[in-house]
Amino acid sequence: MFDVRKRGGIAALLAGAALAFGGAAQAQETFKVGIVTFLSGQAAQSFGVPAWDGGKVLIEAFNNGTAPAPYDKKGFGGMEIVPVVIDEAGGATVQVQEYRNLVQRENVDVVVGYVSSGDCLAIAPVAEELKKFTILYDCGTPRIFEDASYEYVFRTAAHATQDNVGLARYLKAKGVEVSTYAGINQDYAWGHDSWADFTAAMKQVYPEATVSAELFPAFGAGQYGTEISALLQARPDLIHSSLWGGDNQALILQGLPRGLFQRSQVVFSAGDHAMPPLGANYPEGVIVGARGAYGYMAPDTELNRWWTKLYMDAYNVIPVQAPYRMAQALTGLKLAVEKAMEANGGKKPTSEELAAAMKNFSWESPAGLIEMTNGGGHQAIQPIAFGRSMKNDAGEVVLGDIVRFPARCVNPPADMKGIDWINAGFPGAQCD
Amino acid sequence: MIRVFGLAALGAVLAIVAGALAPAWLVFTMTKAIAFGLVALGIVGLMRGGLVSFGQGLYYCAGAYVSGLLAARFGVSEAALLLLIGAVTGAAAAALVSPLIARYRGIFFAMLTMALSMVLYGVLAKATPIGGTDGFNVPRPSFGGWTPGPESADLALYVVAVVFAAVAAALCRLYYDSGPGLVALAARENELRVEYLGASVFTVTQRNFILAGGLAGLGGALNGMALGHVDPFFSYWTTSGEVVFIAILGGYASAVAVFGAALIVELVRSFSGQYFPESWQLFLGIFLLLVIIFLPRGFGSLWAKRATGAKGAGE
Numbered sequence: 001m002f003d004v005r006k007r008g009g010i011a012a013l014l015a016g017a018a019l020a021f022g023g024a025a026q027a028q029e030t031f032k033v034g035i036v037t038f039l040s041g042q043a044a045q046s047f048g049v050p051a052w053d054g055g056k057v058l059i060e061a062f063n064n065g066t067a068p069a070p071y072d073k074k075g076f077g078g079m080e081i082v083p084v085v086i087d088e089a090g091g092a093t094v095q096v097q098e099y100r101n102l103v104q105r106e107n108v109d110v111v112v113g114y115v116s117s118g119d120c121l122a123i124a125p126v127a128e129e130l131k132k133f134t135i136l137y138d139c140g141t142p143r144i145f146e147d148a149s150y151e152y153v154f155r156t157a158a159h160a161t162q163d164n165v166g167l168a169r170y171l172k173a174k175g176v177e178v179s180t181y182a183g184i185n186q187d188y189a190w191g192h193d194s195w196a197d198f199t200a201a202m203k204q205v206y207p208e209a210t211v212s213a214e215l216f217p218a219f220g221a222g223q224y225g226t227e228i229s230a231l232l233q234a235r236p237d238l239i240h241s242s243l244w245g246g247d248n249q250a251l252i253l254q255g256l257p258r259g260l261f262q263r264s265q266v267v268f269s270a271g272d273h274a275m276p277p278l279g280a281n282y283p284e285g286v287i288v289g290a291r292g293a294y295g296y297m298a299p300d301t302e303l304n305r306w307w308t309k310l311y312m313d314a315y316n317v318i319p320v321q322a323p324y325r326m327a328q329a330l331t332g333l334k335l336a337v338e339k340a341m342e343a344n345g346g347k348k349p350t351s352e353e354l355a356a357a358m359k360n361f362s363w364e365s366p367a368g369l370i371e372m373t374n375g376g377g378h379q380a381i382q383p384i385a386f387g388r389s390m391k392n393d394a395g396e397v398v399l400g401d402i403v404r405f406p407a408r409c410v411n412p413p414a415d416m417k418g419i420d421w422i423n424a425g426f427p428g429a430q431c432d
Numbered sequence: 433m434i435r436v437f438g439l440a441a442l443g444a445v446l447a448i449v450a451g452a453l454a455p456a457w458l459v460f461t462m463t464k465a466i467a468f469g470l471v472a473l474g475i476v477g478l479m480r481g482g483l484v485s486f487g488q489g490l491y492y493c494a495g496a497y498v499s500g501l502l503a504a505r506f507g508v509s510e511a512a513l514l515l516l517i518g519a520v521t522g523a524a525a526a527a528l529v530s531p532l533i534a535r536y537r538g539i540f541f542a543m544l545t546m547a548l549s550m551v552l553y554g555v556l557a558k559a560t561p562i563g564g565t566d567g568f569n570v571p572r573p574s575f576g577g578w579t580p581g582p583e584s585a586d587l588a589l590y591v592v593a594v595v596f597a598a599v600a601a602a603l604c605r606l607y608y609d610s611g612p613g614l615v616a617l618a619a620r621e622n623e624l625r626v627e628y629l630g631a632s633v634f635t636v637t638q639r640n641f642i643l644a645g646g647l648a649g650l651g652g653a654l655n656g657m658a659l660g661h662v663d664p665f666f667s668y669w670t671t672s673g674e675v676v677f678i679a680i681l682g683g684y685a686s687a688v689a690v691f692g693a694a695l696i697v698e699l700v701r702s703f704s705g706q707y708f709p710e711s712w713q714l715f716l717g718i719f720l721l722l723v724i725i726f727l728p729r730g731f732g733s734l735w736a737k738r739a740t741g742a743k744g745a746g747e
Contacts, residue, residue: 121568
């Protein structure tokens, strides 16, 4: 009897010790972030890898406490950030499974990820069901918050509407004359949506202009001989393209010797990331968008200077859209975690507390002010910029003639769908 | 027959107990493995006749889309009903294709099935009203009128999946061991001789192909429900290729091995993706190579071979 009681006492002691150690461990808590982006496949080199490159140096800077204010607290509110990286390749089927593994097996605190719109559409309802705070950092489709509403899902980048609305506005602002225009876009949702947005926006901004050719080469086609012939024959004033990555580079390299860029004004709605790899081979006079005020077109703020230096020191190349979009997700997440910790007395925030902190939140990212105003406070709007490729004094091809549009000039108001807003003639747009 | 169903029931009970004890992420992975296993089971049926289809994605996708659309647009939510609809859709699509496809053999058969699945991919990718390449979301199913909460939904679907898989595996076993089923094995050895013996290789192939289509449709409907999302990628050739791999790993000797093979592939892929995010394909590839080198007849040969050996010794 005595023996048992003694043992019970030891057990209690042990339990107490465990509690004490548990408590000590809690003071040095870690914050696990699941990061999902393309590390293999077509979107890896253009988006996934540079995005994670950016995320890596940024998380390191956060953990060391070397970021400038208001990001100067170590980690997330003192908690060390531990990233768990997953490859986005394999389609929505694999991604739903890996998302569940991140949440249910790895017990990550939040998930930040997804470049592909299909993956975002598939993940959002799963995140909602598992009640896990999730940030979609890149994907473009407006459908996510236009077709559904979520408690736990946020997108910290503006959806694709602004890419083409901003482009049409840029053309007008720069006095580009357009009476005929053509489009070459990939034959999948992104290409079709981009073209639909652009033609709708052109109808508002250039009501007289007509479409002379619509081309939809397959995604990843790589060979554009026939399309270039068709475009040369149609002789439009303007050629619109939302091609990205290898497709975009292939079109440029194949179109250059055939004079495509001399004959028509070419606009790439999201083509900035092809500039560093092509370097001096990049044609001059192309109008380029980046899906935000990124890279060459980023605002000249202290934060952006710090971020650009951080990235360039590590990789010796200018950060373009992908790392910026990752940075705006991670900066927003950091401030949201710290805001939630202020509200709950310094504990590690739950998904509910994070969602409450992120809803309608706004923060200064390297690319300017991100405001979670749309989709019931879950969808960001942000400023966007466009420029024209030209040689600088050092002979490098960079972007000049930059025009920056405020977020409310190129994004629909909170209660309107993107395409309806364009077709209604941009009601409520604030462009000054 | 009683023995086969008895074994299937026992297996199902064990699988359900394992599911109840397993962590939530594993339950989901097991459900997905069952779905892929069902598709692979159909390929195993074809493999017994010496054919490999690289286009089961077509029937898999057809089952997923038809049951998914019925659930998303027309409010049909009964899990068992949606699974049956998926199976019927897959079988019907295969029946439509089978008179053409059953004439071909070898690489022509493989390429033609793959081409047809890519046709469906192309059509769905352009079908903007149902989401184009992005696909659409499928609501959670109900079970006999009961809609479980998020905590028990995964397990409920898993239980239904296990029951369907057990029945499918048992029926396949019975069919494989029956006269018409065994003709496939003979056709694999020598088609000409089978024809001279009075059996039609064409009919056998057609029958196996429709069976495979039905199983693929069943798997597609199941995966659509489990994932909550379907997209044209279901019909892409890489999806079909993945299932062929599972079928090869399982081997055609056993009807149960494919489910194990599917689960192992899923787990190896998931964990190598977790620990080697930048080079997981390398690890998956090495694993698959090792299995092919050391178990050329698949996991199923581990026990199926021994069983035949014992039988041979007894006779």
